[in-house]
Amino acid sequence: MAAPGWYPDPAGNSGLQRLWDGEGWTTQVRPVGTPRPRRGRLLVGAAVVVVLTVAGVSGIVLSREAPFTEAAGGGAPKAQPVGLIEAPAYCTGGEPTHRATYPENGWLHGGGLTTRTPGAWRPGEVSRVPFASDVVVGETTEATIVVAALRLDDVFESPEEAVPAVETCLRARNPLTSGMLTPAGKAYPTQVAGARAAQRRDYELTGSTPGRVSIIVVDAGQPESLGLLVTVATGAPDGAQAAAVAIDQLRAGQ
Template sequence: MSTPGWYPDPGGRPGAYRYWDGHAWSGQTTTRPRPSPGDGRQGSRRGIVLVVVAVVLVIVLAITGILVARTLTGGAQPITDPQPESTVSAWDDSKPTASPTPSPSPSPSPSPTPSGTPTRRERISCPNGAPGEVAAHPNDGRVHGGKLSFPKVGADYGSPGPKHGLSWFYDVAAQSQLTEPGWESWFAVGEVAVQSGFEKPADAAESSMQCVINPSWFSDFESRTDVRNEAYELDGRKGWIISAEIRVDNPSISVDGDVVTIMIIDDGRTDRYSGFVSIVPIGDGPRNELAKQTLADLRLD
């Protein structure tokens, strides 16, 4: 027996134990033997293993609890395209006022003559739409929204997609481009519902212009100058177009503002009109030419 330890008394005493040190038996016996050095080491190892297992179990339970809590509270949600608020608060250029105050829905009165008088404006509430609810359209190299489409304006403007800022529109497809940090140019087509403030194409164009000139896009609004505000015809259908210079007082950008063009067309439906919106920087020759060409290339599907 080479392993040291306590063993039953070889002398035969009942309940007695004698220690074997690997070479000889001890002279004393005991009825309560202590663990031998080897047994102690084994016990220590077992204790360490138990402690490690306990720690691992605590960590696993903690992680499981965190995951369950995150699931129950909606944590770790995927990043999604941000949705617009239920309404857009815009400015109404048609009613000068000393300071912005709440106002009912707009009463647009389009005029074909340019008007360059800067005005202070009161807020209007733009109706709710669903720009991200896109209908099925042909995959033919054109950008489709509502019953309108235009040829893709090129890779510099990115792939077509919804423009959620047009929150009063439906079925929107747009191409956008940053022209400088904090400033954007884009082209979009979609449709608007025939409702209060949008009863006729002229009304819908004016109301849409006022909704575009909202504090999010033109927070430093200075003036609106209409360079075109008149009846429009596309593929035999009647509509209305407004093109306006929207100037801002924003020292952080290099341009004076944007040329905003909105065209609303009666496409033959009783509950919807189709619409086109373009926004390009004032004084930017190539982009303004692109806006004119895109308007000319519109067609009713």
């Protein structure tokens, strides 16, 4: 039996470790590496955009199977799918209804970011994004587009660290996605007009309504937050187009 400690997350969350208590996996996760001191009361100044294909619940499955240690010849910890995990505390630590002032021009504004959809959109329920603040949710026929802010802390410290942290919130039980997120590739730097830096990762969404999810976290130069864009699109062409336009038109500023 492996000793209690932090191991690579068996749920597949890149950049995160999960606590093994000596008998089974716990719901406690942390970014890989030694936590850095908090930056006082500042908020992370990056904008995050999330495009969701389907609204619903996505879960991560874990087991009580012990991690295989190098001494036992097993390498990284492994787990068999048996049940859903609970979301870490930071996944409910945002203030989604707290909004900055933006122009009413038909564009989506949040977290120091601006984007649009190719057609009309209707406002969605911002409480579906409890890990963020300054949230706007745009609903189209086949896609959900989220633009928001991530407050600065040890989890949302930079775009590189924030992407896997947002991924964890969407893998746990949540009201935004349905099905299971499967990475479509590694996270990579991307260009966002007017931004200092940005990190993106794409996912396949499997389940009763398959689709595609993209997470983009942006350092837009905000002194207290990072920007977030999340897009969720179903398999229908209209959903993919709405997500593609939201990503292509994303920029820092208003």
